[in-house]
Amino acid sequence: MPDSRHFRPASRRAEAPEALGAYPLIRMRRNRSTQWVRDLVAENRLSVEDLIWPLFVREDSEKEAEIASMPGVRRHTVAEATEAVREAAALGIPAVALFPHVDDALKTPDAREAYNPENLICRAVRTISEAVPDIGIVCDVALDPFNSQGHDGIVRDGEILNDESIEVLCRQAIVQAAAGCDVIAPSDMMDGRIGALRTALDQAGFEHVRICSYAAKYASAFYGPFRDAIGSSGLLVGDKKSYQLDPANSDEAMREVALDLQEGADMIMVKPGMPYLDIIRRVKERFTVPTLAYQVSGEYAMIRCAGQQGWLDGEKAMLESLLAFKRAGADAILTYFALEVARKLKQD
Ligand code: PBG
Numbered sequence: 286m287p288d289s290r291h292f293r294p295a296s297r298r299a300e301a302p303e304a305l306g307a308y309p310l311i312r313m314r315r316n317r318s319t320q321w322v323r324d325l326v327a328e329n330r331l332s333v334e335d336l337i338w339p340l341f342v343r344e345d346s347e348k349e350a351e352i353a354s355m356p357g358v359r360r361h362t363v364a365e366a367t368e369a370v371r372e373a374a375a376l377g378i379p380a381v382a383l384f385p386h387v388d389d390a391l392k393t394p395d396a397r398e399a400y401n402p403e404n405l406i407c408r409a410v411r412t413i414s415e416a417v418p419d420i421g422i423v424c425d426v427a428l429d430p431f432n433s434q435g436h437d438g439i440v441r442d443g444e445i446l447n448d449e450s451i452e453v454l455c456r457q458a459i460v461q462a463a464a465g466c467d468v469i470a471p472s473d474m475m476d477g478r479i480g481a482l483r484t485a486l487d488q489a490g491f492e493h494v495r496i497c498s499y500a501a502k503y504a505s506a507f508y509g510p511f512r513d514a515i516g517s518s519g520l521l522v523g524d525k526k527s528y529q530l531d532p533a534n535s536d537e538a539m540r541e542v543a544l545d546l547q548e549g550a551d552m553i554m555v556k557p558g559m560p561y562l563d564i565i566r567r568v569k570e571r572f573t574v575p576t577l578a579y580q581v582s583g584e585y586a587m588i589r590c591a592g593q594q595g596w597l598d599g600e601k602a603m604l605e606s607l608l609a610f611k612r613a614g615a616d617a618i619l620t621y622f623a624l625e626v627a628r629k630l631k632q633d
Pocket residue numbers: 425426427428429437472473507508509510511512525580581582583
């Protein structure tokens with residue numbers, strides 16, 4: 286272990302250099318000198334129970350499985366997704382998050398496919414929850430996979446309509462819950478949607494279905510590859526700055542979290558992850574509620590692609606990035622690396 290040999294034991298040490306004698310020398314390196322002591326004093330650890338695996342689902346008729354901007358991630362048919370989730374469950378991953386790649390022909394201004402009980406996501410949830418009953422299933426509530434303009438809400442004359450969007454989002458959540466979804470995760474950032482969703486779910490008899498609010502979701506360039514994956518990047522008109530948070534702000538995120546908790550959120554999500562570790566820390570310290578971090582598609586792409594180029598050690602960077610979420614205070618992490626990490630942790 287060459288890294289443990291960087292200090293010399295006292296018996297073999299010559300006189301301490303003059304300059305070091307002026308103050309008591311506190312040897313911080315003692316607790317870093319060998320693997321066992323590093324293990325002993327480690328404050329945080331990454332474990333498979335921390336992971337949520339986001340998966341993209343496609344129709345059988347859709348042949349395009351690869352996602353150019355996310356090497357190593359693919360769009361699964363429902364049958365493939367079921368097998369993949371089976372492996373995730375066997376490895377001990379507690380939950381998966383499903384995202385649909387919807388045929389362009391089904392995308393409309395009113396996003397009505399979002400609340401079709403036979404839509405791709407509902408069919409996937411039904412099949413997976415039946416085949417793999419012990420894993421948690423998280424569904425995104427937002428209209429972007431179904432909206433012809435790629436926005437998370439309903440658009441009229443270039444404006445994203447808040448209250449009209451919420452009605453559609455509630456209908457979307459109900460069909461997902463009815464299909465067997467365990468956690469409804471609204472990522473749309475409309476005002477008041479958590480309270481409305483809670484009420485709608487309760488009234489429909491889904492009191493047991495949890496809400497994980499993407500409360501602190503920033504208007505980020507790091508979502509680029511995800512939009513390729515669900516096929517909304519070519520459609521998106523304008524940007525999402527009128528509803529997603531301004532990357533310049535963190536007080537605003539605290540207010541969003543406070544409101545979403547008041548409205549009944551069970552868990553809070555911060556997104557993206559690595560550029561927003563300060564937000565995770567602030568949320569966790571201030572609200573002491575289950576706090577999730579999303580290592581988003583752009584973060585995945587950066588680490589994966591630099592690793593593939595040999596510009597950094599991809600596996601080490603993957604593990605370090607995820608440990609950093611734990612240190613910041615995240616209780617769980619959504620990451621496209623989840624399966625790989627679970628396999629790696631099992632083998633170690
Ligand atoms: C959309 C949604 C996005 C992500 C999750 N849900 C993208 C967006 O807001 O445009 C991003 C996830 C990722 O980049 O991995 N409702």
